Amino acid sequence: MAKLNMRPDKNPMPAQPPEVRAHNFLEVAKGYSEDAALDEAMRCLSCRDMPCVSGCPVNIRIPEFIGKIKEGDFEGAYRVISESSSLPAVCGRVCPQETQCEERCVRGKKGEPVGIGRLERFVADYHNEHDAGNISVPEPNGHRVAVVGSGPSGLTCAGDLAKKGYAVTVYEALHTAGGVLVYGIPEFRLPKAIVKKETETLEKLGVKIETNVIIGKTLTVDELFEDGFEAVFIGSGAGLPNFMNIPGEGYKGVYSANEFLTRSNLMKAYLDEPSTPIMKGGRVAVVGGGNVAMDAARTALRLGAETVYIVYRRSMEELPARREEVEHAREEGIIFRLLTNPTRILGYENPENARDPKNGFVTGIECIEMELGEPDASGRRRPVPKEGSEFVLDVDTVVMAIGTSPNPLIKNTTEGLEVNRRGGIVVNEDGLTSRVGVYAGGDAVTGAATVISAMGAGKTAAKAIDEYLTGKKEL
Numbered sequence: 261m262a263k264l265n266m267r268p269d270k271n272p273m274p275a276q277p278p279e280v281r282a283h284n285f286l287e288v289a290k291g292y293s294e295d296a297a298l299d300e301a302m303r304c305l306s307c308r309d310m311p312c313v314s315g316c317p318v319n320i321r322i323p324e325f326i327g328k329i330k331e332g333d334f335e336g337a338y339r340v341i342s343e344s345s346s347l348p349a350v351c352g353r354v355c356p357q358e359t360q361c362e363e364r365c366v367r368g369k370k371g372e373p374v375g376i377g378r379l380e381r382f383v384a385d386y387h388n389e390h391d392a393g394n395i396s397v398p399e400p401n402g403h404r405v406a407v408v409g410s411g412p413s414g415l416t417c418a419g420d421l422a423k424k425g426y427a428v429t430v431y432e433a434l435h436t437a438g439g440v441l442v443y444g445i446p447e448f449r450l451p452k453a454i455v456k457k458e459t460e461t462l463e464k465l466g467v468k469i470e471t472n473v474i475i476g477k478t479l480t481v482d483e484l485f486e487d488g489f490e491a492v493f494i495g496s497g498a499g500l501p502n503f504m505n506i507p508g509e510g511y512k513g514v515y516s517a518n519e520f521l522t523r524s525n526l527m528k529a530y531l532d533e534p535s536t537p538i539m540k541g542g543r544v545a546v547v548g549g550g551n552v553a554m555d556a557a558r559t560a561l562r563l564g565a566e567t568v569y570i571v572y573r574r575s576m577e578e579l580p581a582r583r584e585e586v587e588h589a590r591e592e593g594i595i596f597r598l599l600t601n602p603t604r605i606l607g608y609e610n611p612e613n614a615r616d617p618k619n620g621f622v623t624g625i626e627c628i629e630m631e632l633g634e635p636d637a638s639g640r641r642r643p644v645p646k647e648g649s650e651f652v653l654d655v656d657t658v659v660m661a662i663g664t665s666p667n668p669l670i671k672n673t674t675e676g677l678e679v680n681r682r683g684g685i686v687v688n689e690d691g692l693t694s695r696v697g698v699y700a701g702g703d704a705v706t707g708a709a710t711v712i713s714a715m716g717a718g719k720t721a722a723k724a725i726d727e728y729l730t731g732k733k734e735l
Contacts, residue, residue, distance in 0.1 A: 411439025
């Protein structure tokens, strides 16, 4: 085995040059080579108390899988990861390791932490490339569980239960499995082939996935129980977009980030002759500062926009997006208009129907400069309008990326299901809702959050469902 590597910095992640990647949808990061992965693994100190593990929402045994890499046993490393995670290739790409496992890495005290996420991606990609397709399917235990939604929480719950012999059926409202992983995250960050591979692995375990089924419309939660399911997990996400409720949001050319990204990612609006169109080219303003805003801005650029602005009411220090995504966006030429808040969307009327403002088209976005005042409830300094600082950005398209809420459909069709004032399903520490046998997790509970936190919720609920159906724990 090679010697411990005490170099203070991570092995860099190979990536497409900014001037090239800004014009294609190919994955930006190219992944570690075997040599780079081995070298990075040797930076791990194999700490006895394993602080990194406590920072992982799904409790991957990080020093153990990195130890396998050190030995050159990449398949062994994959087996360690897959015992805790049903989506390792996904997590290695989109999980915010810098604020979780890597934040607690001892190496980060005097340099950069070990590139745990990069190593997880390497291991998953190595496995997918060399996988012979042999999966051990557990003996059926006779219990049936329904999972609503095929996003990260639903797939994790389904995978964990399938490994214990449960007959699991996942119901997905869209025509493709993956939830936010396919409709919300662009190809250049998470190739759809990766998601397809992960879902196929679950299907080989015995998980049945039914698409084009809207729970609350096609079927209700009550009807799932009537069909013989003994427990239901709701992981339906938070797909209801938020808007600012400012004048002009009804103009053509104003999108929610959900619609904009879904049209591009899932409906392939980037094709020359798409079946689902989207406004391309021109000047685009994306309102918001999270990862979704970065995804929308970088997608707009790849769709041919001449200029793309990120309009965010706080400063760079408060910007909630991952630093890596912000850096990539800036490298690609996205313009950040910080301490700026929209007050009105401007437009002109369609001559064919000038009386209907909804038939108008965007010509600009009126904004006001902000300055930071005292901290608000979130602990961040509250932005305050600067008097007399109004100005107009000339744009053709506006994308609102200011968050989402859970769709009320399931709540409205499921008797006795308690929700909070934000529309999130109320659960206890095990993910159990106010209905016996009904569990929930992910964005349907918390509102929009990270992929890995949703996976953690799915994992918690799977454990609780198993204890409930096997009588190990009374409700």
